Amino acid sequence: MRRRTGDKERWITAAAMKIFAREGFHGAKITSIAKEAGVATGSVYLYFANKEGLLQHIFSELWQAMHASFQDLLLRKELTEKERIEHLIDSIFDLFADRPALALLFVNEQPYLLREAPGEMMYHYVDFLRMGEQVVRSGIGKGEFSPDMHPRVFTNFVFGGIRQLLQQWARAPRQFPLYVIRTEIKRIVMQGLLPRAVLNPAGNVRA
């Protein structure tokens, strides 16, 4: 017999992440991935069915992590819905914080998988958005949020905005740091662009 030495599966996924992110799924060559991983071309096929399987595996782990942290947040009864939304936003950024390559994969290759492997992907995707919607609904119910907000449109909008900023960040991590992005997103999401009326001590409205 012979034992597997080293965690080749991990080397390969790490390499794939890097190459997919740089070249795009279609531009990435299995040969480059193998070289980057330090294994032979053929070895990739010992661990994954094919190129697409490799991509799916990466996404699958990602969605799983995302789902888990969302699930956690939904269960924390002590949070207000406003806090919950803020934590949801944070948890997405936490996931990508030190992995810009993963972020690029996530934002760029999602459409491909959604077309080629609609089943699993669609499931995660829909489930994920559903969770967001749920929080918004519940916040409206409690009077925390504007009652005329459309939960599904809102959730999609925020999700899309986050993706776009993740992409900008991953493309050039220096142009704005992630903590700025998170903070700003929360501001936009909660307060919007217009200045808010605030109460002065006398109870009157100030611009």
Add this chain to the structure above:
Amino acid sequence: MRRRTGDKERWITAAAMKIFAREGFHGAKITSIAKEAGVATGSVYLYFANKEGLLQHIFSELWQAMHASFQDLLLRKELTEKERIEHLIDSIFDLFADRPALALLFVNEQPYLLREAPGEMMYHYVDFLRMGEQVVRSGIGKGEFSPDMHPRVFTNFVFGGIRQLLQQWARAPRQFPLYVIRTEIKRIVMQGLLPRAVLNPAGNVRA
């Protein structure tokens, strides 16, 4: 001599749009596009240098249209900045309103072109976002918008949110009509999720 009959270039771009949107750029076969357009395979190459050129041509027209309507809006002095932003949002949706296939192309294939043809694409992209930022800055200057808003993050966020919703819509136009999306986006962008303090007739603050 022989004259070109029919507007083959247009037939081909129309077909390409449709097929690219359905199969994705990489999944689309030139042969299918030619058949859909009602011309021979080789004819595609009489009008476009290659497959990528075809995609670029579509994007190029699109960005041009986008740029033009943005430019118009920037020049309309009678608008408040708030109105200007609302019109910007509308102009994007107007562009895609009856062309879901174009919308899918736009949201799905942008990353590919940004990688493969960074020059022109990047130019349009950056310019486009810059225009948005400009409006926000100017609105802040005039006191129309929250002074602590980060113009670049804001613009990217909104752009991303719009993309996401365009995609959802294009994927299944029936789930929410475009006019709902526009309205909701404007609400989110302007007011955010939290309920606003409003004045009642007596000048006091109501929840």
Add this chain to the structure above:
DNA sequence: CTTTTTACTGAATTCTGATTCAATAATACA
């Protein structure tokens, strides 16, 4: 130390689909 079993290798194979181009058709012009 030999045998057996499993891991790994990377050059060769295969497939897919973009691109080409020799042949043909249509129109203009003389």
Add this chain to the structure above:
DNA sequence: TGTATTATTGAATCAGAATTCAGTAAAAAG
């Protein structure tokens, strides 16, 4: 009508890269 010129065709070519597999290496078992 005949000839020149340009447009169009689509089967054949070609390139590139995913996948395979016969061969080799390493570890375990005896």
